[in-house]
Structure formats: structure tokens, C-alpha cells
Amino acid sequence: MRTYLDFEKPIAELENKLAEMIKLADENKVDVTEASKSLESSIVKLRDEIFNNLTPWQRVQLSRHPDRPYTLDYIELMCDEFIELHGDRQVRDDPAIIGGFAKIGGEPVMIIGQQKGRNTKQRQYRNFGMPNPEGYRKALRLMKLAEKFNRPIVTLIDTPGAFPGLEAEERGQGEAIARNLKEMFMLKVPVICVVIGEGASGGALGIAIGDRVFMLENTWYSVISPENCSTILWRSWDYKEQAAEAMKITSGDMLELKLIDGIIREPVGGAHVNHEEMAELLKSKILESLKTLSKMSPEKRISTRIDKFSNMGVVLEK
Template structure:
């Protein structure tokens, strides 16, 4: 069973936490009493943890899936880069303002094939979350991403993006530097890229912040992620003038991967390890890799002009409505 230091638990993961604490008690007893074999007990508890993880995630509410997507132990873009790809070489800067640390990207090797990988990075501790601005990119982050996409197109390399953001940074200085224009420009340009583009939502997929690197031939979601125009908290504050209705908002927004797949807004849902991606980084990365490799091979067989036409048609036909 993979172990990670300083593991954190959400409220609904409390039964798993209790089992972990019981394991620690038995390990301590084993150290102090060599005459008794606690191996069998520990193994039973470890098996119980796996079963409990599966049981909990089989009955999650929409709000609980939102919480899982934000789990502090959840793997972020750079973790996936290191687990899926070889020889990742990060490229920096938008050649205009600065290097936005909330957006990372560069060339990497996928089993010998060079690809461009781009993703939002939240930071793995308090200091790095501040450096990464909690995964909320400024305009220069989106312009850096577009620069890297154009570079990949120049050398005819596929593009894979990893989406995980609570939204684009909404600060005054970001708006002054053209936040809306930068995101709109990315959407416009991504629609017409001549190389295959695969987009994967690995955590939070909020609003234009997600769409800024979210236009592709195939858009995938991990099982315990969300994708919508607004967060449940912000929706609750607008409709009810309070965050207290965030659970209701999460249900009404239909923002989870199952709904997004039903609505045709994403092309597939990637399963996660039992209990969520934060329980096994290696397995989570392998599951993502197993999905993107055949998709990439399939997309490469389609002529560029047809891929672009399909991409435009796909996004142009999204959505449905009823007339009263």
C-alpha cells in the first residue's frame, strides 16, 4: 500500500483515518513486544482500508467530489509530468511580461515520442501555493501557454494539457493586462492548431481559467474532478448571498465527470485508484497514460484540416436548450 508522509484526510475519509491510526497502534505494539506477530492484523487493516476507500468513493455526493478534486495530497500537473513522461524540459516566460509560475509547460517524451505538455500547477505546500498563486494564472500564464502551443505546432508535436485551476486570477492587475483577451485568444488559436491536442481535467476545471488551455480534439476528465463555469461557493454566494448553500449549488450545477460525459461536454472519463488519485500517484498516472496513448495514435491518423474541422464542429454544437 503506497504511503505518503503527512497524509491528510477529508471529513468523509474519517473511517479511513481511524483504520490508519489502528495500524500505527499495532505497529507500535509490535515494536515493543517481539513475542507477538502483528503482521496478520496489520494486513487485515490494510485490506480494510482499500475496501473502505472503494466504499466511500462509490457513494460520493457532487460536493464531496469537489472536495476530492481539491484534496491537498492530490497529484498536480508536475507530478503527472514526472510519472508519465521522460525528459521533461520546462520552458519559461511569455516573452512579454514575466514567467507565470501558475502555468508550467515544456517538451517531454512519451515512450520515445516528443510532445508538448502544459498544465496549471497549484503548489505542494503553503509557500509554493503562494508562489504558484494557487494555480490561478495571470494573462502572461495563458500567453506563455499559447507560445508553447505555437512552438509545438511549428515542430509538428502533439500537445497535451493538464487542467487544474479554481479559475483565472481575478485581480485588478490581471484585468489591466488583458486577462479576458488572453483567454479568448487562446480559445481562438487552440481551435485552429494543426497538431493533435488532448486536454485532461485532473482536478478543478473552473470557468475561463480552464478553457484557456481546454480546447482540444479530445477533452477528458478524471473521475473525481469537476468542470463548470463557476465554483459551487461562488454560485451559492450569488444566488443565496451566502456560501452555506454550496452543497446545493454543486448538485444543481451538474459539474461532475458523469454529468459532463452525459451532456457531451467531455469525450471520456478516466477512472482513478480506489478512493481517489491521491492514494496512488503511480497508478493514477498509469491510468492517464493508458488513455492518452491510444487517443494520440488515433488523432495522428486524421489529416490536420479534418481534425480542425472536427474540433470546430464539436465545440460549436455543444449545449442544448428548451423553448418555453
């Protein structure tokens, strides 16, 4: 059964009416073709109206939708082959980050991403998509392995942040993320990063230094979540909508600020409405980018990558 967000309730009401109309028509052998067509047209019009005028907070809600495709869903839908690799060779395997060798449209790649869970048991196992230091060290190990075998790297970002627990800090959470940032700048193979859900803080940035950084249409990318920002500024979560507006965290804001390289459009209604279509759109963008990046020399890619991130946030005064 589909889950509707608060702002989608008008759509849900019309869809329920349509379902009831069709059910009653079947039971009473009545032709309601014209009426159902009119109602379907109203649903399409209302959906377009709502999703063409989403607020930043509504996009945040969509990025967290429980039916939204996660990394494993994209791997299953996009990849012809996938061999998962485990462990950081130091502490343990972190289930919050998964990765391995794969083929996308026949192109061999190393795919790495953060994974949330669908139910309570899975969420606990995946630590709600919040990696520990060993998760970032595993990711770096796989990136270095990809570099060794000359395989492009694709990272899928979807995390509310790196795990903030005391044990994670004791094992060097900050150092692990910082090392990933440093090493990803110098990778000789093409690196494509895509925010597929939440892109929060250093937890996202730890696997987000790439030649191409994209965001799905209804995602967000920021140093802090709107709720936490509201808590800091107003001592309450009640102002999260205002915080989301002021923080400029949506894909459109990120593109305007030149912090990402492009936006991957989602099906109307969000990525959760049609997993297959969303995976196909993402796959197409990845293959298109790989084709462009493969023509560049490693030295040129590294130089361009460093320049791109070095220019972020720079203000020139006359």
C-alpha cells in the same frame, strides 16, 4: 503523513487502529496476523463503500486534496524528457502556467499545464494556480511553437480560475483567454486536454479546447465554483453542497452531457493515494489518444474539433 478529508475519518480510525495493533504486537512479540487481516479487510470494504458513493461536493473536496498530484508531478512521472520553456515575449514569465517540450512513452509532445503549490511559499509563487494574461499568452506561444515543429499538444488543467486582480484585467485577461479559444480551434496538430483537479471558469477553458477532452474521476469542471454559486444564490457559502449537486459539475455529469470525451479512473481513494498508478493511467490514455488522432489529417481534426464544440448546448425542438 497522509491527510484525511472529513468523510474519510472512519477509514482513518480503522487504519490508526491497525497501526497501533501492529506496533503493540511487535513490542510484545504477539502474533496478530488473523486480527490484522480481518481489520485490513474491513478497511478495504469501508473504502470501497465510501468511494463508490461519493457526492458531488466530496469529489470537489478530492479535487483540491493537498496531496493530489499536480502538473509537475505528472511531468516527472510520465515524461522521459522535459525541457521547460519560459515567458510570453511581452510581459514576463507566469509561474502559474508551465510548459515545454517533452517525450511521453517515446512520443514527442508539447505539454502545458497549470501548477499550484505544496506550501505557502510555493502557492504564492505559483499564484495558487491562477494564471495572469501573460500565462495564457505563454501557453499560446508554446502551442504555436508545437504546431511549427509538428508536435502534439497535451494540456493539464487544474485552476480555481484565472487571476481576477485589477492588474490582470488591465493587461487584458479576457482578451488573452478569448484569443486562446480562437487559436486552439485552428491548431493543425493533435490537442489532448485533461482536467486533473479543478476546472474553473475561463481560467480552465483557456487551455481546454482540444480534439480529446478528458477528466480524472474525482475532478470538477464548471463556469463557477460551488462556493461562489452558493454565495450568489443564497448569499452564503453554507449551501455549497446543494450547489455542487445542482450544477452537474462532476466527471460523470460532464460525460452524460457530452461535454467531455471520457473519464480517466483514479485509484480507489483518489489520485493522491498512488501518484505512480495515476500517472500511468493518464499516460496510457494520452498515448492511446495520440495513436488515434495521428491517423487523421489536420483538416479533419480541425473540422471535427469545431463541430464537437459547436454542438455543445444545442437544443433541438420538434
